[in-house]
Amino acid sequence: MGDAPDVLIVGGGVIGCALAYDLAASGLDVTVLEQERVGAGVSYGAGGMLAPQIEFAQGGPGLEWGMRSLTLYQEWDEAIRQRIGFGLDLDLSGIVRVTNTPNAWGPSDPFIRRHTQMGYVVKRLDASTIREWAPQIHPAITSGIWVVGGQVDAYRATRMMAQAAVSHNALIRSGVMVTGIEDGCVMTTAGRLCAQMVIVATGAWLPHLVDVPLKPVKGQRLLVALPQLLARVPIFGDNIYVVPKASGQYFLGATTEPEAGYDQNPTLEALMDLGTAAVGLFPELRHASVIEPWAGLRPVLPGELPLIARVPRYERVLAVGGHYRHGFLLAPITARIVRDWMVSNAPLPPDFSYQRFETA
Numbered sequence: 582m583g584d585a586p587d588v589l590i591v592g593g594g595v596i597g598c599a600l601a602y603d604l605a606a607s608g609l610d611v612t613v614l615e616q617e618r619v620g621a622g623v624s625y626g627a628g629g630m631l632a633p634q635i636e637f638a639q640g641g642p643g644l645e646w647g648m649r650s651l652t653l654y655q656e657w658d659e660a661i662r663q664r665i666g667f668g669l670d671l672d673l674s675g676i677v678r679v680t681n682t683p684n685a686w687g688p689s690d691p692f693i694r695r696h697t698q699m700g701y702v703v704k705r706l707d708a709s710t711i712r713e714w715a716p717q718i719h720p721a722i723t724s725g726i727w728v729v730g731g732q733v734d735a736y737r738a739t740r741m742m743a744q745a746a747v748s749h750n751a752l753i754r755s756g757v758m759v760t761g762i763e764d765g766c767v768m769t770t771a772g773r774l775c776a777q778m779v780i781v782a783t784g785a786w787l788p789h790l791v792d793v794p795l796k797p798v799k800g801q802r803l804l805v806a807l808p809q810l811l812a813r814v815p816i817f818g819d820n821i822y823v824v825p826k827a828s829g830q831y832f833l834g835a836t837t838e839p840e841a842g843y844d845q846n847p848t849l850e851a852l853m854d855l856g857t858a859a860v861g862l863f864p865e866l867r868h869a870s871v872i873e874p875w876a877g878l879r880p881v882l883p884g885e886l887p888l889i890a891r892v893p894r895y896e897r898v899l900a901v902g903g904h905y906r907h908g909f910l911l912a913p914i915t916a917r918i919v920r921d922w923m924v925s926n927a928p929l930p931p932d933f934s935y936q937r938f939e940t941a
């Protein structure tokens with residue numbers, strides 16, 4: 582193959598950068614092709630929440646893989662800090678879910694029973710213990726639970742994964758757009774490039790390059806600033822989540838707009854709804870300064886779990902995408918699955934196969 586790398590990764594979002602880091606750290610020769618700049622897409626505006634028990638409340642493979650990813654996050658944060666001097670801004674102090682419904686999460690609550698039976702920690706919170714996590718929460722809120730999880734700074738974590746990949750000799754080529762795929766090769770604005778394996782990780786744009794039943798789901802969020810400490814961990818309410826960032830800013834998210842197609846414009850209506858819901862949870866937020874409205878596209882597949890699979894009819898093209906709301910949560914485990922497949926010949930898990938679409 583001459584100068585061809587072992588792996589060409591198309592897409593420099595969190596999935597592409599996680600792949601680049603884990604594969605390069607394993608000794609593979611990796612090149613990332615990013616049409617804009619690393620982390621500029623949905624990874625830029627994501628909340629970075631790591632909340633497997635909330636996002637996959639019913640259990641199943643998403644929860645299991647999400648939990649494994651949390652463990653990997655701890656390893657990566659440490660390894661990346663040692664390697665490049667900066668970590669992923671990981672905080673695993675937990676996640677708090679609250680509700681306006683009084684006396685929720687009683688002794689026979691199905692969520693608590695299910696998660697306890699599966700061996701996961703759920704702590705019931707009362708009015709006073711909720712306020713240890715969220716001192717400024719609305720006085721009417723008296724029911725909550727604490728579960729395992731936390732957050733990363735999404736954009737920064739993406740950049741640090743990329744930086745760590747570069748420290749392991751990965752090459753990141755920004756401003757290179759991929760226009761087509763062949764087996765083991767890509768057509769780009771910088772010419773035709775080939776590798777032992779092409780990995781397509783272009784998020785909501787995956788269907789533009791490979792055959793996959795993926796749709797974009799628009800999400801909008803607001804970033805605001807307030808000097809008061811509202812909460813110490815991400816707080817999920819009934820129709821809003823508020824994520825306190827280390828910068829003193831608060832992330833208010835997020836809409837779910839499956840009908841919006843590829844539109845990425847923030848809208849006043851959605852931002853007003855987010856603001857109203859957030860103020861309902863933390864009344865002090867009415868005084869917050871607006872830092873940045875933002876909209877991006879989550880990539881969703883049937884079943885809402887990602888695809889990590891060889892593209893049909895190709896030997897040397899892997900599709901990795903469709904992480905929907907779970908890109909940050911599942912990024913390390915996604916990369917580890919691909920690494921184990923490429924480096925140790927481990928099978929790719931059926932949970933993330935193409936075949937599951939045929940049986941759905």
Ligand code: GLY
Pocket residue numbers: 628630800834835879905906907
């Ligand atoms: N991860 C939460 C969201 O996509 O809104």
